[in-house]
Amino acid sequence: MIARLRQWKITALVAILLFPQMVPAKEQSSTEGLTARDYGTLPSISMMTISPSGERIAYRSTADGKDFAIIYSLSEKRHVASLDLSEITPRNMYFATDDELILVASEVRRLFGFRDKLDLSTAYAFNLEQREVRQLLTPGDLIYRGQSGLGRIAGFSPDKKFVYMPAYVPDDEYDQSPRMSLVQVELDSPRRPRVHFKGQDESIDFFLDDKGQVIAHELFDNRKNRHTILALQGDEWKEIYREDTELMKISVVGLTPDRESLVLVANNSETNRDDYFIMDLVTGEIENAGLGRSDADIESTFTGMDRVVWGVSYSGFNPSYKFFDEDLDKRMAEIQAYFPEHSVWLRDWSEGWDDLIVYVEGSNVAGIYYKFSKGQAPVQMASARPGIADEMVHPIGRMSFRARDGMIIPSLLTIPRNSVAELKNLPAVLMPHGGPGSYDRVGFDWLAQALANRGYLVIQPQFRGSTGFGLAHYTAGHGEWGGKMQDDLTDAVSVLAKKGIVDPERVCIVGASYGGYAALAGGAFTPELYQCVVSINGVADLEDMLRDEERQHGDDHWVVAYWQKNIGKGEASRDLLRKVSPVRYADSFQAPVLLIHGEDDLTVPFSQSKDMYKKLKRAKKPVQLVELKDETHHLLHNETRLQTVEAIVDFVDQYLQPSTE
Structure with a gap:
């Protein structure tokens, strides 16, 4: 581990005595070498969360081909319960109470009466004492049958007996345009939920006081392009905000601790960065809270289950934080200081913030969970990837370059460990991120690590159109699909080739989602630049x-x-x-193409890759298509993740011919 970390004398709970299933039967030594499968496999431990009292933790375990949610008592040093996740694919989990674990999961399937497949995401409550799993909202039980996104909880009743969840509720069985309402669900008996607050046709969110009463109501009218916020004042609803806009310019994220104001994230015209504002629930006046920075966006807020906001995180290759409580703010700064150059993610906290669960990853760490409790030595809880030793993580460097029109493009480089001493004439993989409104971070990128392990320098430019670097950088990408956004990728290769770092005759481009589009656009519009092209769930048309x-x-x-x-x-x-659209330029391709796509992808339909494959075949271009069975846009399943990483590494190896020494 990091030298400075040892000064804290961290207690390691990963010992066999406490978490026997977390340690693999045979630890892989750094001299054995790792394969693409080792880097691509799902983390053995993920989604770690802590109960309100701080007495219990829960996490997802995918070790030894099994998939379980494990609940562990820290005070009793024993497992309290486990839940088989073979029938549930969780995207998130957290404690509602010490005895109730909430799992947000999704399933893509067809419903009778609907033409397309639906992503029927929902939330489940797992009672640790009764060992029962209950689906909190079931389509057709009061709520509209054909809806997804059912995992969101807007608040709890004061006694934590009920949760309040947004859902579309039809007026009758013939209503095909139901309105979003707030539904009250009993945790112990979720069948037969009832409407807690009836929404309007344009409702999108609800905010509650500490008694469970809705005190703010957010609406967006797509026909009128109107964003509205209503506040309860006495017994009447008053409009405190209205803006006519195609796209919402403010994001309402929570409430201040006194529940007298809403918390907003919006652009600050003076800094051109996303900033933190509060809106008075009586007057509607908006005030800057003074948390914004000129060098970073406010990216997210730390919000309790009551939607009260306690702090913020800022954008950047590594996260940084600001909390309203001075003691907590100091604690978090000290934690980050002990992991220099690494990403320290605050994952969860107990009630009162006495216990913090943090996750660390970066150039020397493949992912480790820690518990930092007030007044106590920090505790190492578990390694996410125990089979990958620190010395087998390929380091992540940073660089910025000036694009052809002068715009500065920040970038990350994942460097093969055996090339760190001499960055010269390396084969490279250009890997644009998805979105495009997103950006890459310092962390364990399984695909970048797998490719670096084969000797490739992995280049991740934050091209214009990426978020996280200010509004001007983001909006500079508007209208530039296949244009200046693509030029930024080309310029990244050109700059590194001119410096002698990259061999321009050995470059492939690999991307997923928008990155898949960018990979295909690279093959279509700059065909001489790449020796191979890989698109994962990418847009072609x-x-x-x-x-x-x-x-x-x-x-x-x-x-x-x-x-x-x-x-x-x-x-x-x-x-x-x-x-x-690359699909219209199949004749221009020179490099071989690998298309990989999930059959249940509802974000970018499988037909996008299928059509691209047909056009390339007709043009007699070398192309392969890999269909991932039962997989979505996000590669959530271990089998298809491994299928993907092996197919990509094998394909790239054919054309870049890395050294095997």
Whole structure:
């Protein structure tokens, strides 16, 4: 571990005495070497969370081909319960009380009466004493049958007996345009929920006081392009905010501790960064809370189950934090200082913030959970990837370069360990991120690590259109799909080649989602640059993609407006969409192409890769298509993740021919 970390004399709970199933039967030594499968496999331990009292933790364990949620008593030093997750694919879990664990999960399947598959996400409550799992909301039980996104909890009753969950509730069995309402669900007996607060046609969110009463109501009218916030004042609802806009310009994220104001994240025109504001629930006046920075965006807030906000995290290759409580703010700063250059993620906390669960990853760590309790020595809880020793993690460097038009492009480089001493003439993989409104961070990127392990320098440019680097950097990507966004990727290779770091004759491009589009655009528009192209769940036909969004949401929905603005600066014409769609340029491809796509991908339909495959085949171009059975856009399953990483590494190896020494 890091030298400074040892000064704290951390107690390791990963010993066989406490967590026997967390330690693999045979530890892999650093001299044995690792394969793509070792880097690509799902973490053995993930989603660690702590109970309100701090007495229990829960985590997901996927060791030895099994998938369980494990609940462990820290005071009794024993397992309290476990839950088989073979029928549930959790995306998140947390404690509602010490005895109730909430799991948010999803399943893609068909429903009778609906043409397309649906992502039927929902939340389950697992009672640790009774060993019972209960689905909190079931489509058709009061709520509309054809809806997803059912895992969100807006608040709890004071006695924690009930949860309040947003859901679409039809007026009757014939209602095909139900309104979003707030539904009251009893944790012990979730069947037959009832409407706690009846929403309107445009409702999108609800905020409650400490008694469970709705005190603020957020709405967005897609037809009128109107964003509205109503506040309860006495017995009447008053409009305290209205803005006519295609896309919401403020994000309402929670309440102040006194529940007299809403908390907003919005752009600060003076800094061009996302900033923290509060909106008075009586007057509607908006005030800057003084937490913004000129060098980073406020990226997220730390919000309790009551939606009270206690602090913020900032954007950047490594996260940073600010908390309202001075003692907590100092504690978090001290924790970060002991992991220099690594990402320290605050994952959970107990009631009163006495116990913090943090997750550390970076150039020397493949992922480790720690518990930091007030007045106590920190405790190492578990390694996420116990089979990957510190010395087998390939280091992550940073660089910035100036694109051809002068824009600064921050970038990450994952460097093969055996090349750190001499960065010269390396084979490289350019790996643009998805989104495109996203960005890469310092951490354990399983695909970047697997490729670096084969001797490739992995380049991750934060091209214009990426978030996290200010509004100007983000909006500079609007209308630049296949244009300046693509130029930024080309320039990254050019800069590193001119410095002698990258061999320009041995470069492949690999990406997922938008990154998959960028990979295909690279093959179509700069065919001489790449020796191979890999698209994972990527977009190939922008015209078809936008048509799917319009069919799914309606052409007046904000989602369609978002894509119109992102791709075409407000109006993505047919000519523009076709001009930048790789599917229409199959004849231009020179490099072999590997297409990988989940059959249950509802974000980018499988048909995108299927159509690209057909066009390349007709053009007699070398192309392979791998269909991932029962997989979504996010590669959540271990089997398909391994299938993906092995296929990519084998494919890239064919064309970059790395050294095997």
